[in-house]
Amino acid sequence: MINHAEAAEKFNRDEEHVNWHDKSLWLVRQKRDAAAAHFKGWEELRNLASEIKTHTLSKLDQYLIEFEEQAIKNGAKVHWAENADEHNKIVFEILSKHGAEKIVKSKSMLTEECGLNHYLEGKGIEVVDTDLGERIVQLAKEPPSHIVMPAIHKKRKEIDELFHQHLKTELSGGDEVYLARAAREHLRQKFLNADAALTGANFAVAESGTIVVCTNEGNADMGVHSTKLHIASMGIEKIIPRKEHLAIFLRLLARSATGQSITSYTSHYRSPKPGGEFHIIIVDNGRTTQLGRTEFRNSLKCIRCGACMNTCPVYRRSGGHSYGSTIPGPIGSILSPGINLNDYNSLPFASSLCGSCSDVCPVKIDIHTELYKWRQVITKDLNKNKFKKIIMLDSGFIFSHPLLFKLSGRVVNSSLKIMPEFLKNNMIKAWTRKRELPRAPEYSFQQWYKKNRE
Amino acid sequence: MLVGLFIPCYVNQFYPQVGIATLQLLEKQGLKVEYPVNQTCCGQPMANSGFEKDAIKTYKLFVKNFNRYDYIVAPSGSCVYHVKKHFDIIEQTEEVKKVRSSIFEISEFLLKVLDKDEFNSYFPYKVGLHQSCHGLRGLNLGKPSEIIDESFSITKKLLSNVKGIELVQLDREDECCGFGGTFAVTEEAVSVKMGIDRINDHLNHKAEVITATDMSCLMHLDGIIRRRNLQIKIKHITEILNSMEK
Numbered sequence: 001m002i003n004h005a006e007a008a009e010k011f012n013r014d015e016e017h018v019n020w021h022d023k024s025l026w027l028v029r030q031k032r033d034a035a036a037a038h039f040k041g042w043e044e045l046r047n048l049a050s051e052i053k054t055h056t057l058s059k060l061d062q063y064l065i066e067f068e069e070q071a072i073k074n075g076a077k078v079h080w081a082e083n084a085d086e087h088n089k090i091v092f093e094i095l096s097k098h099g100a101e102k103i104v105k106s107k108s109m110l111t112e113e114c115g116l117n118h119y120l121e122g123k124g125i126e127v128v129d130t131d132l133g134e135r136i137v138q139l140a141k142e143p144p145s146h147i148v149m150p151a152i153h154k155k156r157k158e159i160d161e162l163f164h165q166h167l168k169t170e171l172s173g174g175d176e177v178y179l180a181r182a183a184r185e186h187l188r189q190k191f192l193n194a195d196a197a198l199t200g201a202n203f204a205v206a207e208s209g210t211i212v213v214c215t216n217e218g219n220a221d222m223g224v225h226s227t228k229l230h231i232a233s234m235g236i237e238k239i240i241p242r243k244e245h246l247a248i249f250l251r252l253l254a255r256s257a258t259g260q261s262i263t264s265y266t267s268h269y270r271s272p273k274p275g276g277e278f279h280i281i282i283v284d285n286g287r288t289t290q291l292g293r294t295e296f297r298n299s300l301k302c303i304r305c306g307a308c309m310n311t312c313p314v315y316r317r318s319g320g321h322s323y324g325s326t327i328p329g330p331i332g333s334i335l336s337p338g339i340n341l342n343d344y345n346s347l348p349f350a351s352s353l354c355g356s357c358s359d360v361c362p363v364k365i366d367i368h369t370e371l372y373k374w375r376q377v378i379t380k381d382l383n384k385n386k387f388k389k390i391i392m393l394d395s396g397f398i399f400s401h402p403l404l405f406k407l408s409g410r411v412v413n414s415s416l417k418i419m420p421e422f423l424k425n426n427m428i429k430a431w432t433r434k435r436e437l438p439r440a441p442e443y444s445f446q447q448w449y450k451k452n453r454e
Numbered sequence: 455m456l457v458g459l460f461i462p463c464y465v466n467q468f469y470p471q472v473g474i475a476t477l478q479l480l481e482k483q484g485l486k487v488e489y490p491v492n493q494t495c496c497g498q499p500m501a502n503s504g505f506e507k508d509a510i511k512t513y514k515l516f517v518k519n520f521n522r523y524d525y526i527v528a529p530s531g532s533c534v535y536h537v538k539k540h541f542d543i544i545e546q547t548e549e550v551k552k553v554r555s556s557i558f559e560i561s562e563f564l565l566k567v568l569d570k571d572e573f574n575s576y577f578p579y580k581v582g583l584h585q586s587c588h589g590l591r592g593l594n595l596g597k598p599s600e601i602i603d604e605s606f607s608i609t610k611k612l613l614s615n616v617k618g619i620e621l622v623q624l625d626r627e628d629e630c631c632g633f634g635g636t637f638a639v640t641e642e643a644v645s646v647k648m649g650i651d652r653i654n655d656h657l658n659h660k661a662e663v664i665t666a667t668d669m670s671c672l673m674h675l676d677g678i679i680r681r682r683n684l685q686i687k688i689k690h691i692t693e694i695l696n697s698m699e700k
């Protein structure tokens with residue numbers, strides 16, 4: 001069970017680091033702002049994208065079938081996986097059939113979600129993440145802390161040491177050119193010796209059966225071009241109906257993610273190369289359940305741009321790992337409880353509900369409202385939240401009874417002097433560790449009003 | 455026009471001067487204002503903590519207390535937003551609908567309903583405006599920085615007409631202060647850090663006073679300011695608008 005507040009508290013013990021983390025991500029948010037402002041009709045683009053997604057989700061079954069038919073026509077082999085386990089097994093079967101033992105993988109949050117690396121490694125297969133950020137966290141044996149910038153929590157010096165240890169580079173004091181060159185050398189060898197390439201999918205176009213992958217390093221292409229076997233894993237929600245819709249989503253994705261007008265590489269995969277094979281695995285893993293929950297359905301519109309993380313004042317100050325889930329940040333806090341409510345029930349509370357995420361989201365998911373709704377669902381589970389429940393019920397009772405409210409106001413004023421109604425017992429402790437309580441005035445507004453106006 | 459005054463529970467208890475400033479500002483506009491003395495809370499503290507079902511009684515009491523007014527005005531964007539947005543879980547009777555559509559945050563009421571932006575106010579200080587999230591993003595009191603559109607701000611407009619005031623430009627003009635209701639205590643570490651960062655932004659730009667549409671944000675910030683003995687004060691926007699040259 002993840003306790004976000006506890007993990008966030010640990011992260012905050014190093015204030016310098018928090019400041020650095022906050023600023024790095026804020027910079028990305030600012031780049032996004034500039035790129036979006038530069039684009040004429042940004043808000044209209046968001047509306048369009050959101051509506052296309054609404055439409056697509058309402059006819060997802062039909063579009064998935066259309067996609068499958070087209071993909072098969074193109075010569076691809078299509079597989080369906082109900083959950084992570086099935087997905088991993090399918091991948092392994094395909095690999096075994098080809099005797100593939102060395103795999104290069106471009107960024108795919110879905111395979112993270114399925115725990116694919118771990119599974120394949122257990123079967124003696126070498127999996128190399130080829131996105132630089134992902135390779136860094138892979139070497140460090142850590143999960144990604146961000147969906148677009150997986151190693152954003154790592155400083156250059158740490159990477160320097162990591163490369164020194166694993167890639168036998170000289171310690172360079174964090175020389176980025178030197179480190180990037182070393183990574184390139186290292187990855188090139190991996191590409192050349194690979195037996196198969198795995199990719200994710202940013203979009204899957206129903207009318208053409210195409211998988212579209214966006215990268216800045218060209219690593220998806222490097223993998224696919226250097227091997228004969230390509231396996232692409234996609235969640236069912238990656239579908240968009242038509243090619244022309246890419247014009248909307250690609251524009252939104254790159255700008256929202258990093259402030260670029262387009263990613264350096266936008267690869268369209270359609271057919272296997274001559275003599276090769278192209279497999280597409282379509283994965284559910286809890287998505288249809290989320291689709292069935294009307295109040296959380298919109299979370300499936302997500303195009304994984306990461307903008308809600310960059311803008312989130314809590315994410316920036318607690319770090320991606322504090323969420324303990326594959327997708328961190330505001331959107332992760334909606335998706336993860338959908339997968340496992342018990343483990344992730346603290347995440348919807350890891351938000352001040354400021355709403356910045358909803359305003360930045362390119363597909364207009366009402367993120368903070370969904371967080372609010374999760375809270376209502378979670379607290380129904382009495383036992384696990386007994387403590388909170390008692391406190392809140394108490395004040396709920398007081399607030400709805402004017403007389404009691406007044407009485408308690410007097411009691412509070414005279415005994416403890418100062419205490420907002422919602423801060424009781426040890427909640428007071430949490431408030432006063434680094435903050436003063438408000439001073440008790442001589443009279444309440446109500447007393448003043450009665451004396452001066454009635 | 456009969457106006458019902460809603461004073462959030464913690465403002466009533468801890469910041470009576472904000473209630474008084476709000477009342478006086480409204481009265482100065484020639485309005486008849488009543489404060490229903492049986493009022494309690496809008497229910498937000500419970501609902502945001504995930505107990506909206508337990509807040510239903512509070513919602514109903516709110517409607518009972520306020521449905522007879524032409525307008526309901528409150529010195530809190532957050533409470534107003536809560537009534538407008540989240541009173542949807544009770545039966546939508548005529549009274550409920552009326553309450554939800556006639557409740558206004560004070561600055562919006564002054565500018566949009568009364569069409570007034572000049573109150574003969576005087577406040578000769580450097581002021582930093584903290585744009586409380588629920589007012590900004592929930593009630594559209596201004597354009598949030600994420601939205602790409604022409605910029606506007608009701609609160610800035612009102613403050614800019616105050617004599618003697620100097621509004622400072624912040625680095626992050628609408629980042630959350632980290633109060634967030636129970637978030638302030640359940641996520642104490644991040645909440646406090648967010649508060650510190652906000653205050654520093656104001657201090658770095660030499661603000662002497664931080665103002666906002668929500669006293670809850672200011673209560674949180676002031677808690678940090680006083681603990682750290684920082685040289686900056688808090689004032690609710692109504693206190694500034696109601697200040698006169700002596």
Ligand code: SF4
Pocket residue numbers: 256301302303304305306307308309331357360361362363364365367
């Ligand atoms: S929820 Fe919206 S902002 Fe967040 S990653 Fe998904 S698309 Fe981007």
